[in-house]
Amino acid sequence: MSDVKKVVLAYSGGLDTSVIVKWLQETYDCEVVTFTADIGQGEEVEPARAKAQALGVKEIHIEDLREEFVRDYVYPMFRANTLYEGEYLLGTSIARPLIARRLIEIADQTGADAISHGATGKGNDQVRFELGAYALKPGVKVIAPWREWDLNSREKLMAYCHQHDIPVDFSSKKKSPYSMDANLLHISYEGGILEDPWAEAEEDMWRWSVSPEAAPDTPTYIELTYERGDIVAIDGVPMKPHEVLEKLNTLGGDNGIGRLDIVENRYVGMKSRGCYETPGGTIMLRAHRAIESLTLDREEAHLKDELMPKYAEVIYNGYWWSPERRMLQAAIDETQKNVSGVVRMKLYKGSATVAGRRSDQSLFDESIATFEDDAGAYDQKDAEGFIKLNALRLRIAAGKGRRQD
Amino acid sequence: MSDVKKVVLAYSGGLDTSVIVKWLQETYDCEVVTFTADIGQGEEVEPARAKAQALGVKEIHIEDLREEFVRDYVYPMFRANTLYEGEYLLGTSIARPLIARRLIEIADQTGADAISHGATGKGNDQVRFELGAYALKPGVKVIAPWREWDLNSREKLMAYCHQHDIPVDFSSKKKSPYSMDANLLHISYEGGILEDPWAEAEEDMWRWSVSPEAAPDTPTYIELTYERGDIVAIDGVPMKPHEVLEKLNTLGGDNGIGRLDIVENRYVGMKSRGCYETPGGTIMLRAHRAIESLTLDREEAHLKDELMPKYAEVIYNGYWWSPERRMLQAAIDETQKNVSGVVRMKLYKGSATVAGRRSDQSLFDESIATFEDDAGAYDQKDAEGFIKLNALRLRIAAGKGRRQD
Amino acid sequence: MSDVKKVVLAYSGGLDTSVIVKWLQETYDCEVVTFTADIGQGEEVEPARAKAQALGVKEIHIEDLREEFVRDYVYPMFRANTLYEGEYLLGTSIARPLIARRLIEIADQTGADAISHGATGKGNDQVRFELGAYALKPGVKVIAPWREWDLNSREKLMAYCHQHDIPVDFSSKKKSPYSMDANLLHISYEGGILEDPWAEAEEDMWRWSVSPEAAPDTPTYIELTYERGDIVAIDGVPMKPHEVLEKLNTLGGDNGIGRLDIVENRYVGMKSRGCYETPGGTIMLRAHRAIESLTLDREEAHLKDELMPKYAEVIYNGYWWSPERRMLQAAIDETQKNVSGVVRMKLYKGSATVAGRRSDQSLFDESIATFEDDAGAYDQKDAEGFIKLNALRLRIAAGKGRRQD
Amino acid sequence: MSDVKKVVLAYSGGLDTSVIVKWLQETYDCEVVTFTADIGQGEEVEPARAKAQALGVKEIHIEDLREEFVRDYVYPMFRANTLYEGEYLLGTSIARPLIARRLIEIADQTGADAISHGATGKGNDQVRFELGAYALKPGVKVIAPWREWDLNSREKLMAYCHQHDIPVDFSSKKKSPYSMDANLLHISYEGGILEDPWAEAEEDMWRWSVSPEAAPDTPTYIELTYERGDIVAIDGVPMKPHEVLEKLNTLGGDNGIGRLDIVENRYVGMKSRGCYETPGGTIMLRAHRAIESLTLDREEAHLKDELMPKYAEVIYNGYWWSPERRMLQAAIDETQKNVSGVVRMKLYKGSATVAGRRSDQSLFDESIATFEDDAGAYDQKDAEGFIKLNALRLRIAAGKGRRQD
Numbered sequence A, B, C, D: 001m002s003d004v005k006k007v008v009l010a011y012s013g014g015l016d017t018s019v020i021v022k023w024l025q026e027t028y029d030c031e032v033v034t035f036t037a038d039i040g041q042g043e044e045v046e047p048a049r050a051k052a053q054a055l056g057v058k059e060i061h062i063e064d065l066r067e068e069f070v071r072d073y074v075y076p077m078f079r080a081n082t083l084y085e086g087e088y089l090l091g092t093s094i095a096r097p098l099i100a101r102r103l104i105e106i107a108d109q110t111g112a113d114a115i116s117h118g119a120t121g122k123g124n125d126q127v128r129f130e131l132g133a134y135a136l137k138p139g140v141k142v143i144a145p146w147r148e149w150d151l152n153s154r155e156k157l158m159a160y161c162h163q164h165d166i167p168v169d170f171s172s173k174k175k176s177p178y179s180m181d182a183n184l185l186h187i188s189y190e191g192g193i194l195e196d197p198w199a200e201a202e203e204d205m206w207r208w209s210v211s212p213e214a215a216p217d218t219p220t221y222i223e224l225t226y227e228r229g230d231i232v233a234i235d236g237v238p239m240k241p242h243e244v245l246e247k248l249n250t251l252g253g254d255n256g257i258g259r260l261d262i263v264e265n266r267y268v269g270m271k272s273r274g275c276y277e278t279p280g281g282t283i284m285l286r287a288h289r290a291i292e293s294l295t296l297d298r299e300e301a302h303l304k305d306e307l308m309p310k311y312a313e314v315i316y317n318g319y320w321w322s323p324e325r326r327m328l329q330a331a332i333d334e335t336q337k338n339v340s341g342v343v344r345m346k347l348y349k350g351s352a353t354v355a356g357r358r359s360d361q362s363l364f365d366e367s368i369a370t371f372e373d374d375a376g377a378y379d380q381k382d383a384e385g386f387i388k389l390n391a392l393r394l395r396i397a398a399g400k401g402r403r404q405d
Helices: A015-028 A047-054 A066-078 A093-110 A125-136 A154-163 A241-254 A279-295 A298-316 A323-338 A382-399 B015-028 B047-054 B066-078 B093-110 B125-136 B154-163 B241-254 B279-295 B298-316 B323-338 B382-399 C015-028 C047-054 C066-078 C093-110 C125-136 C154-164 C241-254 C279-295 C298-316 C323-338 C382-399 D015-028 D047-054 D066-078 D093-110 D125-136 D154-164 D241-254 D279-295 D298-316 D323-338 D382-399
Strands: A006-010 A031-038 A060-064 A114-116 A141-143 A179-182 A187-190 A220-227 A230-234 A259-265 A271-277 A341-348 A351-358 B006-010 B031-038 B060-064 B114-116 B141-143 B179-182 B187-190 B220-227 B230-234 B259-265 B271-277 B341-348 B351-358 C006-010 C031-038 C060-064 C114-116 C141-143 C179-182 C187-190 C220-227 C230-234 C259-265 C271-277 C341-348 C351-358 D006-010 D031-038 D059-064 D114-116 D141-143 D179-182 D187-190 D220-227 D230-234 D259-265 D271-277 D341-348 D351-358
Touching: A006 A015, A006 A093, A015 A031, A015 A114, A015 A154, A031 A047, A031 A093, A047 A060, A060 A093, A066 A093, A066 A241, A066 A279, A066 A323, A093 A114, A093 A125, A093 A298, A125 A141, A125 B382, A220 A241, A220 A279, A230 A241, A241 A279, A259 B279, A259 B298, A259 B351, A279 A341, A279 A351, A279 B259, A298 A323, A298 B259, A298 B298, A298 C323, A323 C298, A323 C323, A351 B259, A382 B125, A382 D382, B006 B015, B006 B093, B015 B031, B015 B114, B015 B154, B031 B047, B031 B093, B047 B060, B060 B093, B066 B093, B066 B241, B066 B279, B066 B323, B093 B114, B093 B125, B093 B298, B125 B141, B220 B241, B220 B279, B230 B241, B241 B279, B241 B341, B279 B341, B279 B351, B298 B323, B298 D323, B323 D298, B323 D323, B382 C382, C006 C015, C006 C093, C015 C031, C015 C114, C015 C154, C031 C047, C031 C093, C047 C060, C060 C093, C066 C093, C066 C241, C066 C279, C066 C323, C093 C114, C093 C125, C093 C298, C125 C141, C125 D382, C220 C241, C220 C279, C230 C241, C241 C279, C241 C341, C259 D279, C259 D298, C259 D351, C279 C341, C279 C351, C279 D259, C298 C323, C298 D259, C298 D298, C351 D259, C382 D125, D006 D015, D006 D093, D015 D031, D015 D114, D015 D154, D031 D047, D031 D093, D047 D059, D059 D093, D066 D093, D066 D241, D066 D279, D066 D323, D093 D114, D093 D125, D093 D298, D125 D141, D220 D241, D220 D279, D230 D241, D241 D279, D241 D341, D279 D341, D279 D351, D298 D323
Parallel strands: A006 A031, A006 A114, A031 A060, A114 A141, B006 B031, B006 B114, B031 B060, B114 B141, C006 C031, C006 C114, C031 C060, C114 C141, D006 D031, D006 D114, D031 D059, D114 D141
Antiparallel strands: A179 A187, A187 A271, A220 A230, A220 A341, A259 A271, A341 A351, B179 B187, B187 B271, B220 B230, B220 B341, B259 B271, B341 B351, C179 C187, C187 C271, C220 C230, C220 C341, C259 C271, C341 C351, D179 D187, D187 D271, D220 D230, D220 D341, D259 D271, D341 D351
């Protein structure tokens, strides 16, 4: 195992990845480079520096990737109205390709020959990290400690810390019973009582949103301005992508919006139960559909809907850095050039509903759609021929005795 | 035009279709048979009898089709988690094939050679009625008065009534400014101020649901029992399909659930703005996804999601009675044989959320999914090979210089 | 009908469109502008000038569009390996959008307010011409004489010619019993004895190819050079797109390649029987798949295959100038940037088969694929984990009693 | 490794699987049960009995599965016009699920706790065998010697034989330089000079077909009778499914039909070059499309084409025994109930072309499709409305300034 000389680790500063630093140094007798990113998880990243230093790490990378994360990953994904299995907004999935890319870039900069991460062998994240890494640097060595070591219980981890002088009390917060992951798009919860799909999540599990019951008794209205498929302003105030999402998270969370409780199918073949808070994303999804409803042609809209499940699967499974994702993205982005305008949303006790939408690119034509006199804009007699020819194949079949009922 | 001898009219008992009775008698010099169905629109159908008699109709068909409607049309559609353009639950679309079939069956019984309906030449309903009719009886003559006559304003209609002694005050209710359609699945609103997509619907437009603001301050929990994809009991009480939907409409409406405000793409080529109340359907959609999340295999679930937009389009466009709908239904129904179990739903101020799901057919395996020790049920080392081979094509491409970023 | 002042007619110089010139002048009392294009139909276009002049046409447009036709329409379509209903290479369909565009451009240049064409009311071509025209100039008036006039038999047409001094003997060639259409991509035959799907086409119907029986007894080998999905050279000789197709038509025709006899589904709702000769296109299709087999990633290749039927339908139905075609094209073109290399084809008595393919962009990796020792390029043990995790969902289901057989 | 007591081996009687018998006995100290099936590979299976006995095997299963193979696997697959990557007829893939099922059934009958096969760790067959086995018997142990042992060269295999008294001269035939697999549907060739995709296959590689050059100079015509999507008679002579395929193999092979030379994408992530001979299947594919062209509705035909690539991928990847395959099969089979009639095929020097098709279930309607007077069966004026409404969305977009060119 001594062929690894330097490894870049996705380092959170938490207990698990701190153990990994030490374990890598010891097991592979190699230098460890840490990489810690602020992608909006809501915790300070700077403290990771001292912790890494204490573990003997010399090359420490700490970065604020919030803008890049939302601009280059979250926004493109939302252009497709992406939902995995009809419900999940892919909050964890969409952050992984960015982390994978930075791991590889830092490996290239620092001359490292390996990367490492703290994802377990049962989950999707290992797949996402590693597929990304291999796609960007095919010869890279990947070390996944959770698949290698025998520290497969909290007790063994603690014993290891004790043995290696790793300070255990990394946080004054009470250890959550849930496995969590957070970034600007969402926070996720798994494990604990959630392992029983019949059990309702406890109220104090949720961290970013108040309950609908505790939300204000009066609705909040906001206006979102879109340009080419992306939100560029809230209530007329121009914002950068990550500022948009931060603002929407606050607005959504305050109104009890964005909680989701599902059983999903992991790429590794098992079902798992997860709870997610995606306050801003939930608002964005509905608002994007609303602006598209005015500005997209019917057939491109329908084609997008047919492609979306595949696109979601590609991202969920970890293939962001793949030809098929690029191909789908090319189709999706082609449709967004006219997706501009304003959507008015009502936020109230758990619901984000559309209250209005307008666009200079609107294809809604009141003069045609009206129930009133349309002054000849639409000739109702055309409908007869339209129906007759669309019915022709059915009539021929019925005439030949085929039954459709 | 004298070749029509007898025509079966879809007769609501309202002003417009009463005018059509008279207009058909006069224009085609033919006998008119009326057909009025209770599909849960929430109005008495029996009064249509006297009105038809007063118009000189001799063959009057009045039927309660609620059970058949939900059992044979709504339920099969919900097995696919069907949404048109990501949002619309197809409340109007799904009632049309049933009406079309009964029109044709009554035509066959009464020896009529034509059918007629009160749908306009701009909408989808004319298409749905007529495609259905042609598919079931290819030689039938279809008369669509709105595409033929010149009574294209309220004033002209009134004048016609006056002239032909048709009692105008059919209803004591104030005439709604909206064009509406209702059945057990939903009520729809179009026209009036809704023709401006920026204008929010007025609160007093909605008829079936209280506003989320006016809904109770405490949530309601219910348990829905599924068998093979369909709800068969609420809170343990067995019910017929239409009883299920009636009950869920009440529960949903009381909790402000099921309001939808969208701009949609009509099959005839224009965009239109519609508001819909689908209280029970909204609950059913989320609950069905929840029971499927436990009981469907991943790949069949994903394939269903990929086929759904097409299936929704087929129904929206009026092709229920078509080979392609049957083909899709065969695929969908094949997946539902294990979709049995119980879903617990929380209804609260506009939201229907899943609080739990359980099933004897569950494919969720706690012993594998657990974050705790799984006693060897899953070998984490398998993940490495899984990732390596899935990455192989990406690695080869990257090794040959292809860039994915 | 007097609101039309000037109309641009797609004029072939043949009898039917000559009648249309006169009929338009007379019926609409308008000026007729003729447009005749060489798109490789194999007949001189210049003679159309004198004929138009004789009919009193003042603005006569005659153009050589062969290069544009192949470069901007045929080539992009072949990037998708496009086949309608699994067999038809869309030879007629792909020429229509170009004609539609030129009709509209000439209408704009000449100040015409209408266009006209000689397609009948039963076929696809009327749809293709008119959808294109409306998409490019929404207010244009379209005149389709075959849907308007009563000259619906050869006798009536002849009588009309006689009456209006239109010279009937436009061609010394014996009138074919088939309805034909030709361009650089193909020649089509319909009607006559082909209206019986059981009847085999007569040998003397075919015009571009010898029969396989009559083709040379020794095979011809050629090498096609691809760059980014398009053929740029034959046997190392660089050629323009239309030169490539002309050359391949000759090579294919000489070897009995490209005859097709099918029953297809028209967009207007009926089935029709057609025979097609597409010598060059048949070679191109197979060769393109061969170069893609080396250079495309698996998943993008599969996604292309899944999108192809839709793309073919879009073109067949006449929606080249549509957002959905652009969206699909964006996806397709995204995949072609590495589709470069050389394919060696064997042409022999009706068959075009692949004899070899090579590419600098090849993703074929002999060191991995080899049956011999691969020096560690591929670790066979990875396969176990790959299979185990892919089987997991099936094993769980089987473990819970689900049967798959 | 001593936990295996009895293992069922897919035994060909050849050298490799004979070595495996011995290796399993030795390595696992277990009893080996052999299973040898005649699926039309064209070699006697009975000689495998003596060879197995010589190796000390006590439970020997030798079966003729030809009828079951074609009836339950090949025929259902052909109903979908299945092609992997546009070209490959899946000859190897479709045999694996049958073998997997029999292995499991024999394991159940004999009380074996494991199965084994001779597929290598680089190919698709290991995946197909093992996914099938796990789907049918989730707890089964699978032993894949090629992934475990170190006999990874011919020399080592020979040494092993020598050492264990395994007679090496199993066959008097000269060892082919290719890796081959055969069954009633096809014979495949890989390896050797084929590892260079530029190299043309040598003529003497092909075993089932003469070269097109060597085929008869006059065409052969045959008539294939279909019932519900399957061929039931040739030239009016009723035959069982496997008899049909045997006959078509002879007819096709005699006429040089069914050779294919491709580079394909394996499920394990690499490209490989393969040559295939599928004489009967090639005829069946074209003929099935022909009978469908008369009898299928347009929209179901198109939907089948859209689903086919997925269905092919499912089979190629080894998921025959899966919910997604069943779901797709349900959709496909639903369409076949009217696919009955007769197809006339011309076989000539490498080409199988359609010369005619007829059906009592035909949807081809001469009275409508005719170029002659149709006596009012089709009203050409309907086309105008059809086109106008289909164009409406495009016209609105163009009217608002959107450009489609």
